[in-house]
Amino acid sequence: MTLILGLESSCDDSAVALVGSDRRIVAQAVVGQTSAHQPFGGVVPEIAARAHVEILPDLIRRVLNDAGLSVHDVDAVAATAGPGLIGGVMVALLAGKGLALAAGKPLVAVNHLEGHALSPRLADPDLEFPYLLLLVSGGHCQLLEVRGVGDYRRLATTIDDAAGEAFDKAAKLLGLPYPGGPAIEELAKSGDASAVPLPRPLVGSGEPHFSFAGLKSAVQRAVAAGEHAHEGIAASFQQAVVDCLVDRTAVALGKTDAPALVVAGGVAANQAIRGALAALAEREQRRFSVPPAWLCTDNAAMIAWAGAERFAAGLTDPLDAPARARWPLDEQAETVRGAGVKA
Ligand code: KG4
Ligand code: ZN
Numbered sequence: 001m002t003l004i005l006g007l008e009s010s011c012d013d014s015a016v017a018l019v020g021s022d023r024r025i026v027a028q029a030v031v032g033q034t035s036a037h038q039p040f041g042g043v044v045p046e047i048a049a050r051a052h053v054e055i056l057p058d059l060i061r062r063v064l065n066d067a068g069l070s071v072h073d074v075d076a077v078a079a080t081a082g083p084g085l086i087g088g089v090m091v092a093l094l095a096g097k098g099l100a101l102a103a104g105k106p107l108v109a110v111n112h113l114e115g116h117a118l119s120p121r122l123a124d125p126d127l128e129f130p131y132l133l134l135l136v137s138g139g140h141c142q143l144l145e146v147r148g149v150g151d152y153r154r155l156a157t158t159i160d161d162a163a164g165e166a167f168d169k170a171a172k173l174l175g176l177p178y179p180g181g182p183a184i185e186e187l188a189k190s191g192d193a194s195a196v197p198l199p200r201p202l203v204g205s206g207e208p209h210f211s212f213a214g215l216k217s218a219v220q221r222a223v224a225a226g227e228h229a230h231e232g233i234a235a236s237f238q239q240a241v242v243d244c245l246v247d248r249t250a251v252a253l254g255k256t257d258a259p260a261l262v263v264a265g266g267v268a269a270n271q272a273i274r275g276a277l278a279a280l281a282e283r284e285q286r287r288f289s290v291p292p293a294w295l296c297t298d299n300a301a302m303i304a305w306a307g308a309e310r311f312a313a314g315l316t317d318p319l320d321a322p323a324r325a326r327w328p329l330d331e332q333a334e335t336v337r338g339a340g341v342k343a
Pocket of ligand 1: 011
């Protein structure tokens with residue numbers, strides 16, 4: 001058994017976890033910054049970076065204390081090295097380097113997306129490679145064939161907004177607080193999903209790419225028209241996202257023999273999305289796996305776990321490993337026509 005200390009600060013959550021290679025979560029803590037960013041309706045990079053500097057050192061002490069351990073007891077230190085808001089990324093990475101240097105432990109520089117991508121294997125010991133991963137978060141919306149640790153083939157990405165970004169923008173239009181995903185899911189419970197006709201961008205196209213910008217514009221028009229209850233708009237919007245995710249994932253399943261369908265990332269916390277993808281997997285006779293909701297949104301257990309998988313594969317990093325704002329999982333994937341910076 002090896003024990004990994006994981007550190008995360010790439011967006012607006014500061015997080016620390018101690019995870020064993022036997023999948024035991026020894027201790028962990030996540031401190032969000034929602035209230036600091038809420039007045040701005042989205043994450044403000046400078047505020048996030050400063051908050052990580054204030055929060056992370058105490059959080060590391062707290063998690064080690066909870067476990068009754070010191071950094072000398074761990075086998076490696078895993079820290080997110082990107083992609084993300086660079087000022088924030090640097091906080092956990094520099095803290096990780098400092099701890100690794102002081103305690104003479106190896107450093108594992110973890111790709112945040114690999115954290116999400118491997119998180120289902122932390123929760124589900126029977127999930128083996130390869131699997132088709134729908135990775136849906138605030139910054140990313142991709143379909144990836146996960147072949148092994150560090151071995152990814154991207155089948156699709158978004159040509160404009162990420163799924164979580166679409167939830168956040170729609171929520172803002174509806175006057176709901178940031179982050180928009182949970183707020184829309186809650187409001188949608190009391191709305192009629194067929195109340196407002198909304199587009200399903202790219203549904204039916206042969207390549208499994210995503211697009212959400214047109215859906216957001218349609219929500220904007222529906223809100224401006226003032227004819228529909230906000231509950232109905234929220235429910236109709238969520239249903240449109242569900243339909244897009246299911247259709248696009250079905251196309252991707254046709255392009256891989258992977259026996260399992262897996263969904264991860266913050267948007268995978270959504271119950272309607274989980275249910276619809278479970279049904280798709282059953283129709284397509286694939287095994288279905290999704291981590292518990294707390295493991296879908298940003299946390300450090302997934303970073304420690306990705307660190308454990310990489311450490312077991314002999315993949316450690318030098319102390320000058322760079323912090324990266326952009327870091328695709330599949331470096332070979334081509335840029336998709338129409339794709340913005342979030343590809
Ligand atoms: O993975 P994550 O915590 O951070 C990133 O790496 O981006 O994902 C955050 C995103 C936000 O856009 C948030 O609105 C969305 O995940 N999200 C949800 C839900 N919970 C979080 N979207 C839909 N339904 C939810 N229940
Ligand atoms: Zn994330």
